[in-house]
Amino acid sequence: MRATIDMESLIADNEQLRSELQELLQQAHINQSIIERHQAFDLKLIGASEFRELIDVILTVMPGVFSLETVTLSLIDGDYAIQRILRDLQIGVNEFPKLLFLKAPLHFIDEDGPLEDEKPRLGQYVPALHGALFPNYQPVSVAVLPLVRQHRLLGYLSLGSAYAERFTRSLATDFIQRLATVAAICLENVINNERLKHIGLTDPLTGVNNRRYIEQRMQEEVARSQRDRSALSCLFIDIDHFKRVNDQFGHQSGDDVLREVAARIKKELRLSDALGRFGGEEFVVLLTHATRDDAARIAERIRAGICSRGVMIEGSRDPLRISASIGAAALSPPERSRPAAEVKQAMLKAADQALYQAKEAGRNRVMLAPAE
Template structure:
């Protein structure tokens, strides 16, 4: 055989082997992206989605790090993603950025609608990685806009130490597919959570209902036991509420309850759980709170309610509340009991303290104490 023909055949074989290798690599890459895409679309809670996007993606795609930036069109993204979980919020610091539609309008307008790869993405959107500990190690990046119904809902920044990992025009199809599936996943997951929360809300006061409180209380108790923290359960009851309804009507009574909820929320933290437990009775769980600190909160709340009059039809209506409190740490052999027992006992004790406050003249705070045998 002619040597030149042999060399040409060998070169063609090398090219063919290269194309086959590249095709197989692309198949694996496509399978990886599609598998991950279906997982995030199937995420049932914002917490699960958050873990997939901010942790699992780094492992799956062998990244140095990644940043997710969301435009908070509904002003609830932070609450939905963290559900009052301060530990998770700290763990995701600088990795989940939430933009306000008004305050961050200029930043949002800078988002392009097509992926941007390489050093150009780093230069244009460097502010997205400024807070990361690994920012100095980043050599290449992929900026992926998140779009739904022609509206920007956020962006992702995939980061690598490899300067050749993300290059202009290379692998754009896979990344566009990933960004599209991520945008769908975020929208679907948050909307599902919003619908779920409606079933957990008290329609009148827009605070949580008893069903949600009982579920959350178990989780918070388990967490506090795990970290050796205290948890305070606080029952609040509007004094002489029946007289208010009888004298001024149920609409006035409803206004009183809404007014009280607003004052409660002003005095407690975002991680505390406020719920309407029934009628004019409300319950608040204060996780990771010492009893003396909770007592100060309860006194501030009681005074705020007393000093804040409600104006109805040019008339001033003053109300007061009685408050009963119980501490998780006061439960005997708490670590040996199941969650249902702990929840039931804690609520019973707070309710007994509330009864003492009302029997003792109302408009006061009472802490449950173990009876002397």
């Protein structure tokens, strides 16, 4: 009888051990699957060579991989440098509603004290602390991961969950700290890549776009306007009597004038517009969603801004008075039956002819090409 009981006990213990072993194996398979999924995600991050691709991985792929309700990426861009590069490279920030831009680093204090640049913060969602990072969704618990490279804060990767126990202050942060490091490296790399592309499309003297970029962008905008049936305008701008500046004061002073004029033009434009140095002392402005009347108004504002005050140059005690002549042309909207390249050339030619008329009429004025 006792032997029977012992055998039954051994069988029960054996079954218990088998059950526990099976659970351990299942958990091991689950853990292995999680590790493989995370490794695959890391490879996606590392493999993203362009800004749009990386942002899509972070904001679209990451929530599914990590079972999160929301992920946002906030970049510190106080001087709008990143946004300008993205705009010039035809990457619309409105494509990514969860991509945010901050003018300065966040400065808030929670239960752990002041926010430190390199320390992830986990805990319950607090509107006053986290509202700027989650403008369209209020999670229950959050993890805010500062993205730091070379002791420089690039921004924040913010993870949001609908479950209070998902992110708690007691949770180990080794894994998400590693995630933040990988994301920061990838982000720095793609931003640098986009900067290099931007340099290839930028006039080195004035810092505005070069002719190659402005012609390429204009053709793309013509095609878009043909599809959307929207207005498009361009301005041809020429600095009056620029040769006299070079002859009288030298080419260095001429360069100073070019840089100042470019800055004054740029000041009057929207982020969606484009400015390019076309050659010599000529600039071209592309105005999106702008009618002929819009072009006339903006051109006059630019003309007035250029001649509103002189430019200080070496060799002259008084500011040098400058002015510009402007020709404007508009498409409202462009013809669909003509190739975009042909329409672009026609618009440039019309603006150039209007510029010639402005010079013939006495300079320092705006002339409009005839309505299409």
